[in-house]
Amino acid sequence: MAITKLDADSFERNVIEGRGKCLIVFSRQNCHVCAEVVPMLEELAPELASECAFYYVDVEEQASLYKTYPLKGVPSLMFFKDGDYQGKLAGPVTEEQVREKIAAIG
């Protein structure tokens, strides 16, 4: 898997205390839309590796981490830069939207 899976501790270290841009996809088993979005991110991650780190959170395994953020559904993508929140995308997100969002963070 080209995307690193996070738990609460590694989330803190990589996202909150991390440098540079990253995105985290919140996903769960049995979600049909997630099953389209997550593989798209897995394919995109190697290409954009130097610009943005890609992470993955399973919301069932990390229920309390998921509840920390006011997310309304899966899949949800949150974007951070140097530990600061930069916005989110949700639902059937496309590759183009992700590229645009990453570029827009600047």
Next chain:
Amino acid sequence: MDNLYDIIIIGGGAAGMAAGVYGGRSRLKTLIIEKGAVGGAAYSTREIANYPGFHAHVSGPALMADFRAHAEKFGVEFTRGEVRELSLEGDPKTIRLKKGPEYQAKSVVLALGTEPRLLGVPGEKEFRGMGVSYCATCDAENFTDCVVAVVGNGDAALEEAVYIAKFAAKVIVIVIHDEGIVDCNKVSAEIAFQHPRLEFVWNSSLAEIKGDEDVSSIVVKNLKTGALTETAVDGVFMYVGLLPMTGVVRDLVETDKNGYIITGDKMETSVSGVYAAGDCRQKYLRQVVTAAADGAVAAHAAGHYIEEFEEYKTMVAGSDQILLAFWSPMNEFSINAIAKAEQISAEYPGKIKLVKIDLYRKQMLARKYNVQTPGTFILLKRETACGTLSTDCYNTLESTLRAWMTR
């Protein structure tokens, strides 16, 4: 040719995987292409209560995992990818993915399924994933102790409303009909009507979804009075019907005005060698059991088609001119006519190859040349029809055949 398959099935839901089981078991080289979750719509269904034989609790994902294992046991291959372009006329048929290789197939089964219909009200797209959801299994938990609206009044709407009420403090169900009228099975409707946390709003439709980053309210329109009422909610679940995911084949096979693929009872579409199965075709009941049944029929018919097609290719190989003679054991004239044709063609050795076709057993060529009556003769020159004869007169038969032989 590693990328040439006997059957390529597009869509890995119940219909596609059942087609896979039948294709694989007939020893046909079979591939299933799925863009999202193998299991399709049933993958997000918590309980399938009416799949015959599974009367103990079975979840959609568990049942679909069994479908997959069954198909794989018979050698069916699965690949991930979104089909973007097809050429379906002729042989072999070509299938192109958004990314990745190009595949070729002798026959194709379209098992594309459906997706939720969007209502098209302001705010719906904007807040998708930010409070607007189409999947209670995926998202209901996020609304623990919240107020949620459900739009719709079919099986899915009421069953999912009851599920959402396990988490939410209040679920407002917006129904377009008069009080008490829903388009849902009686068992689920009763449960919904009696639920203490469900509140029904009748004669109403959703007019708008509002919010900042997330949904904060909805505007509901009373269809009798036209009055608009704004109500604070944290989320909206939409169950206003389904649309077939047939955009990719819309110009290639015949569909109805809603985009559902039209098939015959062998699941055959308007294109020879192309079949459709499951929720994406025009049909009466869209369920797992009917999707599976369609898949079985489609793969079986595809197998027959391939057999006939290969037979045909061997028949025509090496002959410049072919005379197709359609007959039926029930039609006396056609039997005599064929005997006559054989006699005549024997007088002109090496001129025309006579191929006899039982009209009711072999339908591929009959469909291809639009032949309906036994006793029809078609003259092919390098696989193109250049003469058709349908008669019940022995004299006409003889003179026409002689003319063809000496042409």
